[in-house]
Amino acid sequence: MNQIKGGCLCGSVRYESSQAPALSAVCHCSHCQKQSGSAFSTNVVVPAAGFEVAARTLATFYDTGENGLSVKRHFCNQCGSPVYTELESNPGVVVVKAGTLDDPSWVQPHVHMWRGSAQPWVSVTEGTVCFERNPEA
Ligand SMILES: [Zn+2]
Ligand SMILES: [Zn+2]
Incomplete structure (x- = not known):
């Protein structure tokens, strides 16, 4: 199983999941x-049930998704790393920022969301599933 274990840049926020990534x-x-300060975020979706966080410095930005539902973007208030996100539209999962994994080497994104607002220089491997915006729930 691919190990889901990681944390923020300064190490004050640590997490792990006992469940396999979905x-x-x-x-x-x-x-x-905006939040990543980059062209896109790379995410690993894991079941909320087996996800545990140990955090002394966790802060939350309360964002709103296109559907009007809440998107809780959790980050470290000491080093600023975005760490994971919870979606009101999909409470059964937690969306982990792949760059915070201790070992992200196995991550192979199969889906691209919001392709319609991708930066023009970003190329997507042929055969990858793309959605112009959010996938239909
Ligand atoms: Zn930190
Ligand atoms: Zn997004």
């Missing part, structure tokens, strides 16, 4: 671009 996906939405 999906790896890239998101090109404007909010992920």
Whole structure:
């Protein structure tokens, strides 16, 4: 099983999941671009049930998704790393920022979301599943 274990840049926020990841996906939405300070975020979706966080410095930005439902973007208030996100639209999962994994080498995103707002220089491997915006729930 791919190990889901990681944390923020300074190490004050640590997490792990006892469950296997359900999906790896890239998101090109404007909010992920802003929060990551980059062109997109790379995410690993894990079941909320087996997800545990040990955090002294966790902070939350209360964002809103396109559907009007809440998106809780959790980050470290000491080093600023975005760490994971909880979606009101999908409470059964937690969306972990793949760059915070201790070992992200196995991550292979199969899905690209918000392809419509991707930066023009970003190329997507042929055969990858793409959604112009959010996938239909
Ligand atoms: Zn930190
Ligand atoms: Zn996004």
